[in-house]
Amino acid sequence: MRTIDNFIGQGSGVDSSERHTRGSIIARLERMPRNAMQVRARLLIGLATFFDGFDVITIATTLPMLIQKWHLTPWAIGFLIASGSVGQLFGAFLFPSLAERHGRVRAIAWSSGLIGVTSIACGFAPSFAAFAALRVVQGIGLGGELPVAATYINEISRAHGRGRFVLLYEIVFPIGLLASNALGAWVVPRFGWQAMYFIGAMPLILFVVLRRIVPESPRWLAERKRLDEADAAVTAFERTAKGVLAPVTNAEAFEAMVSRHPKRSVKDLLGPAYLKRTLAVAMLWMTCGFIQYGLSTWLPTIYRTIYHAPLQLALNLAVAASVLGVLGSLACALLVDKVGRKPIINVSFLLCALSLAMAGVCYTMSVYVVAAFCALALGFLASGFITAYVYTPELYPTSIRAMGCGVGGAWLxxxxxxxxxxxxxxxxxxxxxxxxxxxxAVPFLAAITVHFLGIETKGKVLEQLEA
Known part of the structure; x- marks a missing residue:
């Protein structure tokens, strides 16, 4: 396999005098067709996101056995689930900050390494206290990978078709949730809970190879005035495009566009230019976290303890909910560039709220009725949740994009x-x-907030969306 260095210096069909401005870097990205390097980046970073989803939901499939092993009280169960989120809260600030300073690809690689190492350690945890502590540390990597990965995939995409391109990558997260549930339903009863954490160590491979075979974000490099490196990174993408690239004719227009906007700092996230967007992002991500962790991680335990379902049935019903999550995400990916980001989020959240309310109305009925409404709720949530990964990076400029996504992830x-x-x-x-x-009530309030405070971003170049 060729490394990034093989692409540098081979030329891109762009005159050398046109390469070394930020506007020309953006212009070249916006005229670039889909190419093999984009596919490689999407697959490899998608693998990191896949195992992020896998490791996040592993606690749900292993929780019934952990409760039995350590005789956990309801308080201890809640603490164990929340322990990973505490680490993710720190990671949501740490790794986006590293991404702004050292690059998106490095930050993703570092977070993947941390996830892998701690996943192995979880499998060997000798006690509840040790396991919970390891979950906190692992959460730092889990919380940092997703916002940085979403930032990177947005930055290597052009405006036309960006929503579909990003969401077809992001769909690997709900697939990771599905895989964890499905594999857990088969592995845990046969090989024990430890096996799931050993499988979840696969991101260690990405720590080793990612920086060698995926280019850094050209937009980030150009914003940092590392224009030679930005040119080389764009060239790495251009060299894998089929056919002759169209000439760059609008570099000056993009240069004028970026020159109109001042460089932003983290404090601008709460400043007048971005406050409404940040409030919409906060409510959007809080909703995703509240439902995902308040419902998904509890479902097998609810089915087993409240409805007295056998362990295998409880796990199978959770798998069914994950299937609808993948289907909802796929439908969203196909529609987001046609109908826009805000309509997808608002309709998805309203239908999620309705499904959850119906689960409350029918909670005294059979486990299958409750499971059906929960599965519908998670399917609709997945549509809104996955849209957050394309919508949030679009709302902020390159200088604070990763931190904006990180703050959104922190609210989650x-x-x-x-x-x-x-x-x-x-x-x-x-x-x-x-x-x-x-x-x-939570997705209902989120739909109202996004409707009134959010902006529509469909079909616009990232730099056009800067306030």
Missing amino acids: KVAAIFAPTIVSKTMTGGNLDVAFYILA
Whole structure:
């Protein structure tokens, strides 16, 4: 396999005088067709995101056995689920900060290495305390990988078809959730809970190879005034495009576009230019965290303890919910460039809220009825959740894009810390219907917030969206 260095200095069909401005870098990215290097980047970084999803949901498939092994109380169960989210909260700030300073690809590689090492360690954890501590450390990597990966994939995409390109990459996250549930349903009863964590160590491979075979974000390099490196990175993509590239004719227009906007800092996330966007992002990601962690991680345990379903049935019902999550994400990927980001988010969240409310109304019925409404809720949530990964990076300029995504991810983790405890308290108090109503209120409020405070970004160059 050729490395990035093989592409540098081979030429790109662009006159050398046109290469060394930020505007020309953007112009070359925007005229670039889909190419093999983009596919490589999407697959490899998608693999990191796949195992991010895999490791996040592994706790759900292993939780019933961990409860039995360590005789966990409801409080301890909630603490164990939330422990990973505490680490992810720190990671959501740490790795985007590293990405702004040292590059997107390096930050993704570092987070992947941390995920892999701690996943192996979890499999050898001798006690509940050690396991919970390792979950915190692993969470730092899990919390940092997703926002940086979403930033990178957005930055190597052009405006035309960006939503579909990004979301066909992001769909690997719900596939990771599905794979974890499906594999866990087969592996855990046969080989024990430790096996899932050993499988989750695969991101270690990416730590070794990612920086050698995937180019750094040209937009980030150009924004940092590392224009020679930005030129080489764009050339790495251009060299794998089929056919003759169209000439660059609009570099000056892009240069004028970026020169109109001042360089932003992290404090601008809460400044007048971006405050409404940041509030919309906060509510969007809080909702995803609240439902994902407040519902998904609890489902096998709810089916087993409340409805007395056998372990295999409880795990199988959770797999069915993950299937709808993948289908909802795929439908979103096909529609997002046609109908826009905001309509997808708003309709998805409203239908998610309705499904959760119906689960509350019907909670005294059979486990299959409740499981059906929960599966629908997670399917609709997945459509809105996956759209957040293309929508959030579009709302911020390159200088703070990774941090903007990280702050959004941090709100997800804050919600994830508290949501399991809320479900635990209502469930142990015999008020499962109240838990469903609380969960339903969150996506309903999010849909209203995004509708009034969010902007539509469909079909626009990233630099056009700077405030």
